[in-house]
Amino acid sequence: MDAVIEILKGLDYSPLYVSLKTGIVATIFSFFLGLFAARKVIKAGPKVKAIADGILTLPMVLPPTAAGFFLLLLFSRRRPFGILLYEEFGIKVVQAWAGCIIAATVIAFPLMYRNARAAFEQIDVNLIHAARTLGMPEYKIFWKVAVPSAGPGLVAGTILTFARALGEYGATSMLAGNIPGKTGTISQRIAMVIQDGDYMTAGIWVVIIMLVAFVLIFLMNLVTGRNMKNIRRW
């Protein structure tokens, strides 16, 4: 027990902050992007729908390292887009925190998108028609009618997205690297200390991330609990 306390005292907690920051920011990005993409895909014709759906779901099906490969191709500072970002806007993605966010967002986004789409598709379409005949503008219909009606599905999607973003490893390690205090997330730290054979520290991090995940999901359910009232038990 003393050994554990000793390790806890001497522990570098930066992976916790990096993971939380990354998870939260990536979830926010994924949330809005997912909603937006879901809305667009629902509106599209069957052909566009099939193609768009395939592309948007791809990051979930691909191995994260393959996604990391594409991201590296895009953002590397030896390639046009990466050069442009760095020289024009001073944005560094590779080996930087922005890389963590982008990697986590890309990997977690399909979960948000798919859940949002399923939730939107199950809305009673008469609600939308009724809102239109009442003269409500489209943006208002989306935020005041569609999103609350799809509430439970969106909450589920957000939780899954956050869980996925929090634990992202493969693409993050390729794009952002493992720089302590900057891009070193908990999952990367666990992998690193395991390689050193330090099972005690790895175990502590595993417990920490489990607690974090549990508490956050619990909080999210609590906050959105009001919308969940629409669901009946059965």
Add this chain to the structure above:
Amino acid sequence: MSMEVKIHKKLGEYELDVYWKSKKKRIGILGASGSGKSLTLKSIAGIEHPDKGYIRIGEHILYDSDSGTCLKPQKRNVGYMFQNYALFPAMTVAQNVGAGLSGDKKKKQEQVEKMIRHFHLEGLEKRLPRELSGGQQQRVALARIMAYEPSVILLDEPFSALDVFLKDRLQQEMMELLSDYDGTVILVSHSRDEIYRFSEELLVIDDGKQICYGDTKEIFDHPKKVEAARLTGCKNIVPAERLDAHHVRIPDWGTCLHLKQMIDVDITHIGLRAHEFIPVWGEREDNCIPVKVKGKAEFPFEWKYFLKGETEESDDICWYVQKTLWAELEEKGIPDYLKLPEKEILLLK
């Protein structure tokens, strides 16, 4: 306000074609499920788009395929009440009622309060739709539409989701609530009772085809067409062969009718509503058909007989007997003949 609607729409094999022009304020659309009633309403509201035609309300052109006009539902000022009311589940009653209002907050608030009072929703403002009864939900849906002050209100089978007890009361209530509404109301229903009670003019459609348009009572009294007779509730419709201007043969019933009125050349069927038969015991009179009982169903205020005509293949003859005749029937037994009163015979094309 006058209204002129001409809609043509093709959906695969199915084709919808309707046209009417009216100055009346209460219009009914009668048809079976899938006949195109809802599609017609949705086209007026702008939820569906016809292939061809035009929709004009007063001076307002909502849709015109020739000029390429097609207003968004938001711009049509047409209220639509859905069968399931489509109340926004995450909004309270007050928020639902105010959903279509925009602009000044105070005015909005006043309008919502006015509607809440008018539709007897006091005390329910903070409730969610699922915490309301069917009747209350319907009032909220109507209040939400009326708050928005539309020039036309479309009611899509508004009573079909309600149980029988509520139906009658809510129909009455709806009529009262709509009585001081100045715009046009179109009611779509498959229930002839609802339509008869509500509408001044009536459109009858069957499988996308317009059967007739005209004065409601006139159509119920003289349907003229087979489909119109069937949809207005005529149970006995049989093929007829015109012999001359005053005689028509009914093969299914093995009889020949002699009518004082002129029979048009293109008459193909005759119809008689199920409660119009007159029972005859003993001697056969003019315009009588011999019948044998096949089945009987007893209802609280009515007996329904299903009788066999001359040929085996012919459809059953339906005869509904009101309570006042029960005693006579019990005493004398099943009549030998049923007489068709000439006044009630529907000559159909």
